[in-house]
Amino acid sequence: MQYRPLGRSGINVSALALGTMTFGSQNSESESHALIDRAVDAGVTLIDTAEMYPTTPRALETTGRTEEFIGSWILNSGRRDDIILASKVTGAGYSLVRDGAPISPDTIRTALNGSLKRLRTDVIDLYQIHWPNRGSYHFRQSFIYNPSKQQREETLNHIGEVLETLDELVRAGKICYVGLSNETCWGVSQYLDIAARHNQVKVVSIQNEYSLLCRLFDLDMAELSHHEDIGLLAYSPLAAGLLSGKYQGDARPQGSRRAVNPDLGGRLNDHSIAAVDAYLAVARKHGLDPCQMALAFCLSRPFMAAVIFGATTMTQLDNALAAADLELDDDTLVDIEDVHRLYPIPM
Numbered sequence: 081m082q083y084r085p086l087g088r089s090g091i092n093v094s095a096l097a098l099g100t101m102t103f104g105s106q107n108s109e110s111e112s113h114a115l116i117d118r119a120v121d122a123g124v125t126l127i128d129t130a131e132m133y134p135t136t137p138r139a140l141e142t143t144g145r146t147e148e149f150i151g152s153w154i155l156n157s158g159r160r161d162d163i164i165l166a167s168k169v170t171g172a173g174y175s176l177v178r179d180g181a182p183i184s185p186d187t188i189r190t191a192l193n194g195s196l197k198r199l200r201t202d203v204i205d206l207y208q209i210h211w212p213n214r215g216s217y218h219f220r221q222s223f224i225y226n227p228s229k230q231q232r233e234e235t236l237n238h239i240g241e242v243l244e245t246l247d248e249l250v251r252a253g254k255i256c257y258v259g260l261s262n263e264t265c266w267g268v269s270q271y272l273d274i275a276a277r278h279n280q281v282k283v284v285s286i287q288n289e290y291s292l293l294c295r296l297f298d299l300d301m302a303e304l305s306h307h308e309d310i311g312l313l314a315y316s317p318l319a320a321g322l323l324s325g326k327y328q329g330d331a332r333p334q335g336s337r338r339a340v341n342p343d344l345g346g347r348l349n350d351h352s353i354a355a356v357d358a359y360l361a362v363a364r365k366h367g368l369d370p371c372q373m374a375l376a377f378c379l380s381r382p383f384m385a386a387v388i389f390g391a392t393t394m395t396q397l398d399n400a401l402a403a404a405d406l407e408l409d410d411d412t413l414v415d416i417e418d419v420h421r422l423y424p425i426p427m
Contacts, residue, residue: 081123081404086164086206086385087284087311089257093164095379096404097126099315099390104145105134106335106392112149113156115397120162122401128287128313128388130168130210131195132177137340143176144198151200164205166313167195168261168287171211182213183238185245192254207246207255208287211262213238218262218289220346220427222296227264239270240278247280259285259313265300272308283310285385290314292323292359292374293352293427295420302383311385314378318389319427320344322352323374325360335392347427355423362415368406375403377416 082095098119103112116127133146147167154160169191172182181187195204211218214235217225249255258281260268268286275282286305290297290312297305297312305312318324320337322344332338338348363370378387391397408416 082379083125084385085311086257088282088309089284091164091257093126093386094124095384095386096124096375096401097128097166097313097386097388098124099388100127100129100146100150101133102136102390102392103129103134103149104142105136105139106337106340107149109149109152111392112146113153114394115391116150116153117157118394118397119401120159123404124401125162126164126166126313126386126388128166128315129199130170130208131191131198132168132170132174132210136337138176140176144194147195147198151198155200160201165199165201166206166208166259167199167204168208168210171209171262172213183209183242185241188242188245189249192249196254203254203256205256206259206285207249207257208259208261208285209242209263212264212267216262217264217296222425236270236274239267240274243271243275243278243280247275250281257281257284259283259287261287261315263288265304268301268304268308268310272310285311285313287313287315287388289316290378290381290384291317291319292377292416292420293319293347293355293423295424297383298381302381305383312381312383313386313388314384315388316347317378317387318371318374319347319352319356322347322356323359324371325356328353328356328360349427351423351426355419355426358419358422359416362412362419365415366409366412368408368412369399369402371399372403372406373408373412375400376406376408377413379403379406380408380413 083092086093170177173180363373389400
């Protein structure tokens with residue numbers, strides 16, 4: 081396993097991180113514990129979750145169960161010191177958590193205390209804002225994104241309140257580091273600027289979607305990451321399983337993500353199917369497993385702190401872990417770029 085700096089935090093994390101959004105819905109408690117054990121034994125140190133998980137499918141009665149399962153693993157295993165634990169406070173509009181209340185100082189404190197209780201821990205190593213109150217171009221919204229109605233002063237005042245609250249919680253020892261998720265270049269820059277002016281806790285990471293099918297981060301976000309030392313934690317590096325090829329031909333394997341989410345959160349369409357066909361052809365040409373190729377590509381990016389992958393079975397987990405030491409050769413990377421030029425934003 082490779083280990084990389086988590087932005088400006090001063091700590092290193094495993095290059096592959098375990099995502100847990102299926103724990104409590106697609107995975108039972110015992111299955112979840114077994115997956116964590118296998119990942120940690122293989123050198124994975126970063127475990128990523130959120131108070132709103134699981135989301136496969138979303139349901140009020142299961143909300144928070146993922147953190148509960150991780151918490152029972154921590155209690156039973158005694159291995160809290162072996163992991164770097166990341167969680168998130170839910171953004172505005174998600175009705176299953178606090179009736180969709182926007183992020184505020186009060187909701188941050190409430191969310192954090194709830195997560196600490198469910199996770200059976202006194203501290204969360206990386207606490208992240210799941211998405212901004214003002215909205216986001218993530219979650220397949222880039223085609224309709226329109227920030228012209230945003231209120232600058234309202235947004236800046238909100239960021240200031242969030243940073244003040246997070247700084248207080250860091251000083252209280254409940255959080256070690258702060259990250260953002262589903263943010264924009266401008267949004268991250270404002271967090272950095274306001275924190276610097278007020279000597280507050282600084283953002284160390286950004287968790288945005290990144291895969292062969294979603295490379296929006298390659299542009300201004302990559303520049304920001306380089307100059308400000310903000311590491312990317314890439315989620316959905318296999319595009320919810322699309323890049324494995326298992327959904328080609330309109331397949332819906334039993335127990336898969338597509339069995340509960342037919343369009344994979346808007347990722348599955350004619351353009352993405354064609355792009356996946358092209359990437360599968362690249363993998364076949366170079367004798368590579370398509371999942372491992374997709375993960376290795378993400379690991380090759382200079383801004384990457386860690387790639388967060390999910391697995392519902394041991395076979396999937398072991399296959400993903402095998403990508404940790406895979407280095408794609410120049411010929412493969414050239415072929416990948418040729419496909420990217422044909423399908424730059426396929427979903």
